[in-house]
Amino acid sequence: MHPDVEKILFSRVDIDNKVHELGDIISRDYAGQDLLMVGILKGAAVFMADLIRAMSIDVSIDFMALSSYGASSKSTGVVRILKDLDKSIENRHILIVEDIVDTGLTMTYLLKILKARNPASVRICTMLDKPSRRQAEVPVKYNGFTILDQFVVGYGLDYNEKYRYLPEIYVLKKEIYQVK
Ligand code: IMP
Ligand code: MG
16 A cells, blocks of 8 residues: 555546446436536546546546645635636536545535536536535535545545556545644
8 A cells, every 4th residue: 555545545447336226227328318428627537538438328528627726635626727618518418427525615616617518418527526525515426435524645646746657446544634
């Protein structure tokens, strides 16, 4: 294990099973529909790559990159779009693919932005949900795992841009992210 992590929370097998379960449900729900899956960079890139390969219907993909002002472990709810979608989403079914919903402020803001573009529908799929810190109610339609209030890394999730490459999901040691 990486020396900065306290313990493993979800193994490769846990993740793989969950991704396939989600892929099956989402494929069934959107059967016969035109679905655009929108991955939120950079955290959701790894999850997105696995999730689309667990789908049994044809989907299109795109990515958005958002930046929330403030420290990397906190969210302010003010979101800046660093990379926008390539095409119009008018009348299309949109599934946002996110790594983790924490305070919910980022997703609340993004939902508002995307709904203003008149899609046929917008739903949220997140690998992890940390409901204990929620500040805004977010309608999460598809959730991988619900976790406690702990800082997790790996499988795309970072702390200060580190640990994204780790293949499993781990709890980061407190001494790494607490202010020195
Ligand atoms: P929020 O829901 O607006 O608070 O922000 C969610 C974003 O904060 C996620 O997309 C992550 O980038 C980041 N985040 C929140 N909790 C964690 C965590 O435990 N590990 C890594 N990133 C996190
Ligand atoms: Mg992040």
